[in-house]
Every structure is written in structure tokens, then in C-alpha cells.
Amino acid sequence: EDKVVQSPLSLVVHEGDTVTLNCSYEVTNFRSLLWYKQEKKAPTFLFMLTSSGIEKKSGRLSSILDKKELFSILNITATQTGDSAIYLCAVEEQGAQKLVFGQGTRLTINP
């Protein structure tokens, strides 16, 4: 059974700190890994990763995939209160036409 596990489940830091969120996965035929941010209701797309070792970057957020060790990390530098959200990791399997989501990491940034 395909599995996606995120850690930590919850994280509280101070504004300005740097955080690293983890996502490990077990799928039979990996195609892509996606990161989403969910602030209040609808998750919004952050990154899609398909190749190992290539960092994707968007402002203070970056992500990288390790297909040998089967994990991805999402880094947020110089955190702001607006980064407070649930961060979801999802994996797509070849030909499956669906995503398998992890439990999410609830990130809280205190001023």
C-alpha cells in the first residue's frame, strides 16, 4: 500500500527562524511529489518535484527530492507569520491518476 509520511506533525517557531519539513514516501512506481500550503480552506500548489537533487525555489521557500532515500524536504527561511499553515505533501504514482497525501505538518509562526 502506498504511503506518505510527514514530520513533524506540528511545529511552532518564532518569526525569522528557518524551518525544514520532511516528507518520506513508499510508492511502487513514483512519478512526482508535490507540496501544497493550506492556510484556511483550499490547499494551494507550491512545488512539483520529479528529479533527484534539483532544488525548486520560490522566494523564501525551497524544496528538494531524494529518490534514492525516498524523501523530500521543504525549507522556509526567514519565516513570517503569514507562513503559518498546514503544509501537505502528496505523491503521484505512474499511471495511477491520483495523489496520495501525507498527514500534513501544522506550522505556527509566532511573532
Place this chain on the structure above:
Amino acid sequence: DGGITQSPKYLFRKEGQNVTLSCEQNLNHDAMYWYRQDPGQGLRLIYYSQIVNDFQKGDIAEGYSVSREKKESFPLTVTSAQKNPTAFYLCASSTQDLYEQYFGPGTRLTVT
């Protein structure tokens, strides 16, 4: 404005009643999905549809039913057979490439 709409935002029902959640998209996406989210948990797939008049069960389909009569619409019925229906329900759509799913604002269902 292109996007996905879900209605209503909040829904209250008595135990034993069926209830239908609406999901409409005008993104011309072929694929549509229904997820359930419980507190402290990620998204769990209920049903998905790749094309009109066809749909597949997800990981937690028991107690739910769907239809896909039109490309734009993918309603979800929560039946009385669903043992624990109180949850936040999210609808999503994507192209056949899947990699970027667009989500609706969700419906919070409370059954008492």
C-alpha cells in the same frame, strides 16, 4: 473568473439523512476528485473521475456515492451508511497531467 466552487460552505444534518455536496468547475478540467479531511490529518481520497460518466473509488469510498454526468460537475452524496460523516470535504480538479490539482474552498459537514 476560472475556478472551483463548492456549496454550501457549512452544512448541518441529522444522523440518518443523506446529503449532497456540490462541486462545480469552469477550468475545463477532465479530472475531478473528492477528499475528506479530519482534524490533524491529511487529505484522504473518496472518489475520483477522469472523464464524464466514469468514476473510481478512492481509499475511503464506503458510505459515499458520486455521479459525473457533466464535465463541470461532480456532486458527492454522503449517505446514512457513512459511520462518521462529520468532516471537511474538499473537491479538486486537474488536467489529465494531474500534477497541479486546483482545490475548491471546501464544505464543512456536521452531522448530529
